[in-house]
Amino acid sequence: MSVTRHINILDYTLRSLLRRKFKNAGIIIVFAFVIFLSASILFLTYSFKHEASLIMQDSPELIIQKMMAGRHELIPVGVASSILNIPGVAGVEPRYWGYYYDSLTKANYTVISSETAVSGQNRLLEGVLPGGDRNTAAIGRGVARARFINLGDEISLQSSDGDIVDFRVVGVFEAGSDLLTSDVIVIGLRDFTKLFGMPEGLATDLSVHVRNANETPVIARKIQAYFPDTRPILRSEILRTYDAVFGWRSGLILTLFAGALVAFIILAWDKATGLSAEEKKEIGILKAIGWETSDILEIKFWEGIAISLSSFLLGILLAYLHVFFFGASFFSPALKGWSVIYPDFRIVPFINPYQIAILLSVTVIPYIASTIIPSWKAAITDPDEVVRG
């Protein structure tokens, strides 16, 4: 009996909403859009942050850069042997990498020298890394797309002395590693030094392996004491960088979230500041024909639920599709910026249920409250007064 009564009230509420279908459809569209924007930002930033934190766990424990006049300088490889003498240091390897501006495509590539091989079973690399072979390269998908080349083709780069150097493409990174390798060209060390005219005995920076990860900050401080013109970068700082880029206080969140929040506040404010004359009249008539105040409040509760829950579910669904199926196409232009080559944003759908719960509690509950409170004020007023306005 009691359930039937509630269902009848819900039926009445839905028919009442249908009578003002354009207004309510408008509210649902705006509300769903606000949820969609907020949820898209939460999905995107959480997934990026989580993916970066998992991937960057394997990045070098400690990087040593040399600074000169406040800018990054090439570091003498000889420094490595001094660092190796510090207790707790297991190994030091020079890293050779830099940027190459391709005037043909107006794109910047990241050129990395590596002579380490990866296993033939690696599913994220079609082909192989160049190893020590001369004039061979492995390239990212973005480079392959920009230059219209593929495995077995040649890529020409201009060396620092003006010569054109041809590299045979022996490896192409698969789309699965695009967020890491999209703009990367991997070549051997001799090709690297020839391409950039890098003087012998210098490297871009040094990668330090530490025996006990807990000692990394201490070793970093020691290195800085011995070599005051260096700047240590800890792995924890690399991880924190991505926390900051996609954190609550980042520009991405503030820029996009602030807009959505303001839109929602306007929507809720409009509801909370009062009922339309037609709605007041409806409440007055219902009271006059014998409806209780509690029934009126139940109507408004169902109205709030119908609009906010539908909007919330629609918004969440669309946000998921937008971020994880369409590569966050609304936001990706801001991240890609002026880049000529960019990765396909294939984001792993890491979802934080806590964030969805927060979104639900800061949107649906305030909306229901802002629907019920003005109706309660109208419902406790004398029906005659309400109908006459």
Add this chain to the structure above:
Amino acid sequence: MSAVFFLFIALCIAAISGLWVYSAGEIVRFDSDRTDIKEIVTALKLTDMSFSHDARYTRHPSQADLFSAFQDSPSSIEHFPSGSVIPPPRFDSLGTSLTVGLK
């Protein structure tokens, strides 16, 4: 009328549950790819994600130099839209502080 509403809510919840299952599958796939990703990151000694390639400090946010936000000169303006969403990194490890004040 209420049946239509409940059906709509049930459909939405079913779709969200389906996507939840899809997410779990994708995460399992990512976990199986992680060995390959780890191998590439270790071999190339990578330090940064490749989101944006228009400036050093957006391509390698963790490796950028101290005043990279003003990349060309200390007073030059911000060139890139992505520079507004990728801030310069924190430099806690440097332990440098600048005190400005009157004696």
